[in-house]
Amino acid sequence: MDDNMKAALAMDEAELQDGYSAADVFEGSKSQCGLTYDDVIFLPGHISFGVDEVELVSKISRKIAVKTPFVSSPMDTVTEASMAIGMALHGGIGIVHYNMSVEEQCAEVRKVKKFKNGFITEPTVLAPHNTLADVDRIKEQSGHSGIPITLDGRIHSKLVGIVTKRDIDFQEDRSIAISTVMTTDLVVAKEPVSLVEANELLRQSKKGKLPVVNEAGALVSLISRTDITKALDYPLSSVDAHKSLLCGAAIGTRLSDRDRFLALVDAGVDLVVLDSSQGDSEYQRDMIRWIKDIHPEIQVVGGNVVTRTQALHLIQAGVDGLRVGMGVGSICTTQEVCACGRPQASAVYHVSRLARKFGVPVIADGGVANTGHIIKALSLGASCVMMGSLLAGTAETPGDYFFQDGVRLKRYRGMGSLEAMKVGSAKRYFASAAKVKVAQGVSGAVVDKGSLNQYIPYLVMGVKHGLQDIGFKSISDLQTNVAIGKVRMELRSAAAQREGGVHSLHSHSSSNN
Numbered sequence: 001m002d003d004n005m006k007a008a009l010a011m012d013e014a015e016l017q018d019g020y021s022a023a024d025v026f027e028g029s030k031s032q033c034g035l036t037y038d039d040v041i042f043l044p045g046h047i048s049f050g051v052d053e054v055e056l057v058s059k060i061s062r063k064i065a066v067k068t069p070f071v072s073s074p075m076d077t078v079t080e081a082s083m084a085i086g087m088a089l090h091g092g093i094g095i096v097h098y099n100m101s102v103e104e105q106c107a108e109v110r111k112v113k114k115f116k117n118g119f120i121t122e123p124t125v126l127a128p129h130n131t132l133a134d135v136d137r138i139k140e141q142s143g144h145s146g147i148p149i150t151l152d153g154r155i156h157s158k159l160v161g162i163v164t165k166r167d168i169d170f171q172e173d174r175s176i177a178i179s180t181v182m183t184t185d186l187v188v189a190k191e192p193v194s195l196v197e198a199n200e201l202l203r204q205s206k207k208g209k210l211p212v213v214n215e216a217g218a219l220v221s222l223i224s225r226t227d228i229t230k231a232l233d234y235p236l237s238s239v240d241a242h243k244s245l246l247c248g249a250a251i252g253t254r255l256s257d258r259d260r261f262l263a264l265v266d267a268g269v270d271l272v273v274l275d276s277s278q279g280d281s282e283y284q285r286d287m288i289r290w291i292k293d294i295h296p297e298i299q300v301v302g303g304n305v306v307t308r309t310q311a312l313h314l315i316q317a318g319v320d321g322l323r324v325g326m327g328v329g330s331i332c333t334t335q336e337v338c339a340c341g342r343p344q345a346s347a348v349y350h351v352s353r354l355a356r357k358f359g360v361p362v363i364a365d366g367g368v369a370n371t372g373h374i375i376k377a378l379s380l381g382a383s384c385v386m387m388g389s390l391l392a393g394t395a396e397t398p399g400d401y402f403f404q405d406g407v408r409l410k411r412y413r414g415m416g417s418l419e420a421m422k423v424g425s426a427k428r429y430f431a432s433a434a435k436v437k438v439a440q441g442v443s444g445a446v447v448d449k450g451s452l453n454q455y456i457p458y459l460v461m462g463v464k465h466g467l468q469d470i471g472f473k474s475i476s477d478l479q480t481n482v483a484i485g486k487v488r489m490e491l492r493s494a495a496a497q498r499e500g501g502v503h504s505l506h507s508h509s510s511s512n513n
């Protein structure tokens with residue numbers, strides 16, 4: 001090796017550093033220009049690990065960690081129970097919209113909280129003196145068969161038997177007591193028992209239901225084979241201490257929303273999102289203080305904010321998370337109508353920089369059109385991303401598919417669109433009573449994206465590849481290295497952005513959407 005070569009190889013890191021730090025890009029600019037995801041591009045780092053080693057564990061609020069940093073938007077064409085269940089099963093969380101009555105919203109939340117609990121902690125229970133007709137009634141109302149029987153017909157009482165379809169199907173007389181037909185030779189699990197152990201017991205016993213009892217033989221919960229198969233299929237699931245899926249819900253900041261909040265707490269909600277385009281209001285601060293005062297255990301996400309001052313006001317009021325984004329959603333017209341907002345990469349970077357000091361996670365909301373945008377949001381400090389249009393069109397969203405020009409579509413609309421306001425958000429705007437309705441969103445359609453079961457794993461893998469290319473195994477490592485300037489980036493000219501997209505083809509297809 002000659003001396004020139006040796007000198008070249010001895011170059012230190014500083015000499016080799018390409019690109020710019022996030023601080024250079026977002027704070028050093030003299031152009032007074034706000035930036036968004038497409039304006040920036042990360043330079044690749046060094047890969048020393050496999051893509052499967054990348055972990056996407058993150059936080060959605062101070063106390064709630066998730067394994068997939070994805071949140072579905074509280075919009076009436078995106079999140080009701082089915083979406084919230086799908087998001088939680090895949091390790092994220094769904095926020096049920098509130099363009100419906102309190103009762104309807106609570107029913108959606110209950111469906112999520114009750115979905116396939118690994119452990120059913122409130123099973124339907126009967127007593128030995130109940131009749132087969134009682135079993136029939138329960139089957140009709142709730143679909144449950146396989147009912148545990150306890151001495152006094154309630155949970156936490158001594159387990160004496162179980163009644164299954166097989167015990168009663170061929171009994172003609174439905175007035176006879178359960179005690180005469182129930183199975184008393186029971187396979188039970190003694191608490192504490194893990195789902196894996198319970199699964200093994202169910203496999204060996206070939207039973208459909210496994211009652212869990214305490215030392216004294218009292219029933220404490222029930223495990224069902226169908227539930228457990230699902231639980232084992234979704235290792236990333238976001239669950240609470242009782243193994244129920246996590247669920248969020250949106251509320252407003254009017255006095256009536258306090259009743260909505262209390263009802264949602266009753267329904268088991270884990271987190272509420274104060275849903276507003278401009279979160280820096282006295283209404284919102286009052287709501288946050290009131291909630292944290294009476295229900296400090298419920299996580300409150302405030303927003304939306306895009307500046308550090310707005311964020312600080314909500315942090316001072318006690319929020320557990322911040323939702324960032326104004327006017328950047330695919331269906332948003334707020335920036336055009338109200339002249340307020342901020343390009344999303346700048347908003348996420350600046351708010352996250354402040355929120356990080358207080359340990360408050362940031363949810364980057366809106367404007368996410370591909371996995372590259374998700375990676376950029378996370379890199380710039382967001383703990384999670386909230387998505388509307390990217391998830392719209394999946395099977396789990398409310399609404400039916402329809403065909404237009406031979407393409408299978410689903411409706412997707414802004415919550416401030418005239419169409420959505422007509423259904424309910426008019427109440428939020430006072431627009432129903434107002435003479436002039438000012439829409440801040442549009443309604444449209446998106447293409448069929450299939451089920452979340454294929455779609456979320458695809459998004460997750462895309463994000464993992466991005467972290468691997470930048471050179472980090474976790475979101476926190478990535479964020480720390482962006483913050484200290486080790487991760488390098490550049491702005492992209494308009495021509496560079498064109499180059500980074502698909503170009504120069506007559507036609508192309510993409511299998512992923």
Ligand SMILES: NC(=O)C1=CN([C@@H]2O[C@H](COP(=O)(O)OP(=O)(O)OC[C@H]3O[C@@H](n4cnc5c(N)ncnc54)[C@H](O)[C@@H]3O)[C@@H](O)[C@H]2O)C=CC1
Nearest residue numbers: 253254275276277278283325326327334415416428429440
């Ligand atoms: N992220 C974004 O860029 C945007 C989102 N949206 C979505 O549209 C929906 C509606 O958003 P907003 O109109 O911002 O809802 P909002 O409920 O925050 O505001 C509607 C109007 O009600 C007022 N208001 C709220 N609480 C009040 C109280 N206690 N007393 C008196 N007045 C009160 C507000 O100041 C505002 O004028 C939400 O789902 C939101 O996420 C709408 C526009 C932009």
Ligand SMILES: O=c1[nH]c(=O)c2[nH+]cn([C@@H]3O[C@H](COP(=O)(O)O)[C@@H](O)[C@H]3O)c2[nH]1
Nearest residue numbers: 329330332366367388389414415416440441
């Ligand atoms: O200006 C707006 N008018 C609206 O009618 C509207 N509806 C929803 N949102 C916001 O957009 C986010 C979803 O954005 P994406 O479709 O880009 O994921 C959502 O999460 C919201 O923050 C609205 N913004």
Ligand SMILES: [K+]
Nearest residue numbers: 327328329332
């Ligand atoms: K927009």
